[in-house]
Structures are given as structure tokens and as C-alpha cells.
Amino acid sequence: MKGPCVVIGGSGFLGHHLVEGLLLRDYVVRVFDLRQSFHDDRVTFFLGDLCEKQALIAALTGATLVFHCASPPPSSNDRNLFYRVNLLGTRTVLQACRECGVQNLVLTSSASVIYEGKDIRNASEDVPYARTPMDYYTETKILQEKEVLHAGSSKDGPLTVAIRPHGIFGPRDPQLVPVLVRAAQKGQMKFIIGDGKNVVDFTYVDNVVLGHILAAETLEEGSPICGKAYHVTNDEPISFWNFMGQMLQGLGYEPPRRHIPYLLVYSFALILSWLCMLLRPLIHLSPGTFTPMRVALASTHHYYSCENAKRDLGYKPIVSLEEAIAKTIRSYPKLRHRSYSSSNRERIWK
Numbered sequence: 524m525k526g527p528c529v530v531i532g533g534s535g536f537l538g539h540h541l542v543e544g545l546l547l548r549d550y551v552v553r554v555f556d557l558r559q560s561f562h563d564d565r566v567t568f569f570l571g572d573l574c575e576k577q578a579l580i581a582a583l584t585g586a587t588l589v590f591h592c593a594s595p596p597p598s599s600n601d602r603n604l605f606y607r608v609n610l611l612g613t614r615t616v617l618q619a620c621r622e623c624g625v626q627n628l629v630l631t632s633s634a635s636v637i638y639e640g641k642d643i644r645n646a647s648e649d650v651p652y653a654r655t656p657m658d659y660y661t662e663t664k665i666l667q668e669k670e671v672l673h674a675g676s677s678k679d680g681p682l683t684v685a686i687r688p689h690g691i692f693g694p695r696d697p698q699l700v701p702v703l704v705r706a707a708q709k710g711q712m713k714f715i716i717g718d719g720k721n722v723v724d725f726t727y728v729d730n731v732v733l734g735h736i737l738a739a740e741t742l743e744e745g746s747p748i749c750g751k752a753y754h755v756t757n758d759e760p761i762s763f764w765n766f767m768g769q770m771l772q773g774l775g776y777e778p779p780r781r782h783i784p785y786l787l788v789y790s791f792a793l794i795l796s797w798l799c800m801l802l803r804p805l806i807h808l809s810p811g812t813f814t815p816m817r818v819a820l821a822s823t824h825h826y827y828s829c830e831n832a833k834r835d836l837g838y839k840p841i842v843s844l845e846e847a848i849a850k851t852i853r854s855y856p857k858l859r860h861r862s863y864s865s866s867n868r869e870r871i872w873k
């Protein structure tokens with residue numbers, strides 16, 4: 524038996540998988556979250572807002588290890604919410620860790636802290652943070668990571684390390700596959716934005732979980748990982764549109780085939796986001812998934828080197844991309860196209 528450890532955000536997509544990974548490895552697990560999304564007799568839930576120190580202290584008392592993987596959803600455009608939770612809330616988490624004598628803190632950061640809409644090819648962790656982040660999510664993930672890594676060097680603080688995953692996917696993800704399928708159902712997935720050759724990282728959730736647990740187990744006084752950030756990916760960059768096409772085909776939808784110029788779509792998304800901002804005092808309009816950030820993510824290269832995680836954490840992905848895509852498709856029976864048939868889907872679309 525190891526632990527006890529606390530997963531802040533343990534009811535979310537990644538957090539729940541992390542809890543399962545920790546239980547498999549015999550950790551004693553507590554979850555701190557706004558809500559309880561599942562039930563397990565082995566897990567103690569503490570419901571509360573991470574911006575409230577007293578609520579956190581109730582969960583952290585007696586714990587030696589904390590994983591912080593809570594964040595507002597990246598699709599939100601609520602500046603105040605991002606600053607309150609990702610920056611001020613993370614400061615509160617650090618303070619609560621100090622007051623409770625928590626030894627180790629593992630932060631879930633994001634590889635997108637260096638992304639500003641331009642190509643990223645095999646970037647290491649030495650690449651500087653984005654100078655002009657494209658949205659409040661990225662802006663506050665940068666501030667959060669700096670805050671946590673800096674705290675790791677103070678004498679009274681917990682030892683800290685940040686894991687930077689990219690494009691997490693897998694069973695129960697409310698974001699990637701459901702958004703993709705909703706777009707396909709509305710007939711919005713007919714076009715490939717740009718030349719369709721952009722290569723990106725998508726990372727299976729179990730690999731991200733492994734990265735977090737290895738980081739926690741390597742983090743100790745004098746370890747080279749203290750105060751550092753690590754990319755954790757599937758280490759198998761893939762064409763963005765090939766990945767999307769495989770997901771869509773696997774669920775019985777037609778993959779996009781026709782091309783549309785990147786600059787045209789990007790300019791349109793930018794104008795739409797300005798319009799939403801200008802009209803906000805009068806009516807609440809939302810660009811939904813059609814934001815400049817998402818258009819850029821769909822059309823640029825963004826893949827990262829995880830050599831440092833391999834060297835310092837002993838990280839090696841345990842689920843290949845091929846297996847991960849198959850497992851994910853199988854996990855969403857409700858999102859399948861109504862005429863889906865696993866035996867004839869190749870014939871339908873080819």
C-alpha cells in the first residue's frame with residue numbers, strides 16, 4: 524500500500540483514468556473535485572472548489588502526494604474563470620500543500636504552453652513559452668506551470684514536476700471524439716483545412732496516466748526532475764487528418780476529402796471571434812468549436828519530443844496509437860452512425 528494521494532480534478536476525464544491507474548498500483552486514493560462523477564468503495568471523495576483553501580485542507584490533511592489535474596474546459600472563453608481557477612486556484616493548492624506538509628505535487632500542464640498558431644516540429648521542453656498565447660486557456664496554463672515549477676525550488680514547498688500531455692484521447696473523453704462526431708452529424712466535417720499534411724501528437728489517456736505516476740515515483744529531494752516540465756506523448760506523430768479520418772470511419776462516418784484554404788478558414792474564425800467579442804455586451808454569441816485556436820490546431824504541425832521523459836522518468840508509451848484508436852472507437856458505441864456496420868464500413872466509404 525502506498526499513499527495516501529489526492530487527485531484534484533479526479534472526477535474529470537484524465538483524473539478518473541489516473542485514479543484507476545493509481546488503484547491498480549495499490550495507492551490509497553482521495554479525489555477532490557467540484558462534483559462526483561463515479562463511485563468506487565476504495566476512493567474517498569471531497570467535493571469543493573480548489574480556490575477555497577479550507578475545502579482543500581480537508582482533503583489534503585495527511586496526504587503525501589497531490590496530482591493537480593483540474594482546469595476549466597479549454598473550450599470556455601471565460602477569462603475570469605481561467606484566471607481564478609488556473610492561476611489563483613493553483614496558488615491556493617500550493618499554499619494548502621505547504622500547510623498540510625504534502626511532499627510531492629505533480630501538475631498536469633499542457634504541451635500547448637509553447638503553441639502560438641505556428642508549426643511545432645519535435646519540440647523539446649527548452650522551447651520558450653508562447654509569447655502570444657491564442658486563448659485564455661493557454662495563457663493561464665503557462666502562468667500555472669510557471670507558478671508550480673517555481674514553488675518547487677522554495678524550501679517550505681512541496682517538490683514539484685509538470686507533465687505536459689498533448690491531445691489526450693480515450694474512453695470517456697467528453698471533448699475530442701464527441702466534438703468530432705457532432706461536427707460530422709451536422710455535415711461540418713466535409714473539408715480538410717489546408718493541404719492536410721500537418722503532423723501532430725495525439726496521446727492515449729493510459730500513456731498520460733503512466734507519465735504522471737512515473738513522475739510522482741521519481742520525484743524526491745535531489746532528483747533531476749524537480750521543478751521541471753516533461754512532454755508526454757504517444758511518441759507516434761500522425762497526420763491530423765488521417766487521425767480524424769480513422770476516428771470518423773471507425774464510427775461509420777465519412778472522412779473529409781475536399782480541401783479548403785487555411786487562410787480563408789482562419790480569417791473567417793478570427794472575424795467570428797471578434798464579432799462575438801464586440802457583440803458580447805448586447806447578446807451572448809459563442810463561436811463554439813470554430814475558434815482561431817482550433818482552426819490553427821487542425822492545420823499546423825504540433826508534435827513534441829518526449830526524449831526527456833524517457834531518459835529521466837523511464838517513460839515509454841504502453842498503448843500504441845493503432846491499439847489506442849481501436850480501443851477508443853470501441854468505447855463509443857452510442858456515437859456510431861445509425862447505418863454503422865463493422866463488416867461493411869470499409870465498403871461504404873472507399
Ligand SMILES: NC(=O)C1=CN([C@@H]2O[C@H](COP(=O)(O)OP(=O)(O)OC[C@H]3O[C@@H](n4cnc5c(N)ncnc54)[C@H](OP(=O)(O)O)[C@@H]3O)[C@@H](O)[C@H]2O)C=CC1
Pocket residue numbers: 531532533534535536537538555556557558571572573574591592593594595596608612631632633634664687688689690691692698
Ligand atoms: N484533454 C486534453 O487534450 C488535454 C488536457 N490537459 C490538461 O489535463 C487536465 C485534465 O483535463 P481533462 O481531464 O481533459 O478535463 P476535464 O474537464 O475532464 O477534468 C477537469 C476536472 O476538474 C474539475 N474542476 C474544474 N474546476 C475546478 C475547481 N475550481 N475546483 C475543483 N475541481 C475543478 C472539473 O469539474 P467540472 O467538469 O464540473 O468543471 C473536472 O472534473 C487539465 O489540467 C487540462 O488542462 C492537457 C493537455 C491536453
Ligand SMILES: CC(C)=CCC[C@@H](C)[C@H]1CC[C@H]2C3=C(CC[C@]12C)[C@@]1(C)CCC(=O)C[C@@H]1CC3
Pocket residue numbers: 597633634635689690691698699702703706767812817818820821
Ligand atoms: C477539425 C476539428 C477542429 C475537429 C475537432 C477536434 C478537436 C475538438 C480537437 C482536435 C485537437 C484537439 C486539442 C485540444 C482540444 C480538442 C481538439 C481541439 C486541446 C486544445 C485540449 C487542451 C490542451 O491542452 C491542448 C489540446 C490540443 C489538441
